[in-house]
C-alpha cells in the first residue's frame with residue numbers, strides 16, 4: 457500500500473512550511489509518512505489524498521480511544537464543510553493542532569483557539585456547532601471505557617452540562633465551551649504523539 461516515490465513540489469513545501477511554522481525537514485518527514493498512508497491519487501493533478509480507511513491504518517489512532525473522533529475531525533473543517541479527502545496540506549494543518557504552543561513563536565494553526573476548535577469538533581458529533589448532553593456522554597464513554605456505570609456517566613454529564621451551559625438552553629456553544637475550558641490545560645489534553 458501507499459505511494460512509493462514522489463517529492464513535494466518546491467512551492468508547496470515552502471508554502472506549507474511557512475503556514476504551519478514547521479521546518480522544511482519536518483514537512484518532508486510528514487510527507488514521507490503521508491505517502492506511506494495514502495492509497496489514492498487524483499487522476500488530473502496527481503495529488504495524493506487520504507480517505508478514512510487510510511487513517512484507520514494509523515496505529516496511534518486505532519489504539520486511541522478517541523481515534524475515530526480524531527479521524528472525523530480531520531474530515532470536518534469549519535471553512536469547507538465535510539470533506540471526503542484529506543490532502544497533504546489539510547493533513548499538516550490538522551496535525552498542527554497537536555503541536556505544543558510556542559509562546560515566543562505564536563502560530564495561526566497552533567493557537568489555543570485552534571486547539572479548542574478542534575476539540576469542540578470532536579465532541580460535536582453531528583457537526584451542528586453545539587454540543588448536547590448526549591454528545592458529551594458519548595465521548596465520555598469512549599474516554600473512560602466500560603469500567604464506569606451508566607449512572608456515573610450520567611451524573612458526570614449532568615454536572616458538566618450544568619457548569620458549562622451558562623444560558624441553560626441544553627446546548628453548549630463554542631463560546632460556552634471555551635469558557636468551560638478556561639482552566640484546562642488544553643495542550644496536555646490535546647497531546648497526540650504523531651509528530652516526531
Ligand SMILES: [Ca+2]
Pocket residue numbers: 580581582583584585586587588591
Ligand atoms: Ca451537535
Ligand SMILES: [Ca+2]
Pocket residue numbers: 621622623624625626627628629632
Ligand atoms: Ca447554552
